[in-house]
Amino acid sequence: MSAVPPEELTDGTVTLRPWRDDDAPAIEACLDGDPEVTGWLDRIPQPYTTEDALAYIRGETGAPRESRFAVTGADGGVIGSIGAMWHESGDVAEIGCWTRADARGRGATTRALRLVAAWALAHGAARVQLRADVENVASRRVAEKVGFQQEGVLRSAYWNPRLGRRQDWVMYSLLPGELSS
Secondary structure, eight states, X not given: OOOOOOOOEEOSSOEEEEOOGGGXXXXXXXXXXXXXXXXXXXXXXXXXXXXXXHHHHTTSSSOTTEEEEEXXXXXXXXXXXXXXXXXXXXXXXXXXXXEOGGGTTSSHHHHHHHXXXXXXXXXXXXEEEEEEETTOHHHHHHHHHHTOEEEEEEEEEEEEXXXXXXXXXXXXXXXXXXXXX
């Protein structure tokens, strides 16, 4: 299964749309030196450059079956990224996201997650899942607000050199009919 092409989605407050090359400077500004994002997501290079952003936009890095969306605010500016990585079976999508520092805590990530989860379900996902570090309270709250159910903890699942420890990940899932409004 290949990635489902992203399309524009909106709830009137946030908009998800396909990435464009001219978004590269905005991605760089969001990610370069942001310890909150790059601590949890250690595969994001630091320092983060425009070339890194272009590679991401063009699908040259990350998961090959990932549908990637720019998250934009009311003014059209990039406030984050969200993607759905489709498993080989084509009926499971795993969500990953990050949000720009000054846009956190305002509900944009919850709105973006709700939009992309509904989109994945509409495109054939029988299960939408995400993982968050047990200590990443903000990400866990976002998942729960959207209706994701905690299934368990993947103990010592990953060594994160930036955090200097092995991570325990909480596994969340959402099935058809469980999306909260």
